[in-house]
Amino acid sequence: MSDDAGTEPDARFSFANERTLLAWNRTALAMIVAGVGLAGVFRTVDASIVAIPLVALGAVLALGGYRRWQDAERALRLGEPLPATNLPMILAFGVLVISATAVVLIFVHWPS
Secondary structure (H helix, E strand, O other): OOOOOOOOOOHHHHHHHHHHHHHHHHHHHHHHHHHHHHHHHHOOHHHHHHHHHHHHHHHHHHHHHHHHHHHHHHHHHHOOOOOOOOHHHHHHHHHHHHHHHHHHHHHHOOOO
């Protein structure tokens, strides 16, 4: 982190913050891999309707996770409360919308 404001926090807190960043990156990577895999295997417009939002959600989570890490590290250095984050809501809403879209597409194409 390039911001040298404040004092060096306890290493345990910095490592915990870093583990949280890595968890967001794993989640982001899972979304991206799922989207790319879905698009690569099925190669249909319907698959793309689900795959593109998965990849986009992964990108948002990766960037948001990094931003969250920066904000938390800065707060730790300054002795401030950790800032709130909306990443869990973004993830939950994204998964809800993508899942609902997938269910609709399944029922539309379900054999009669």
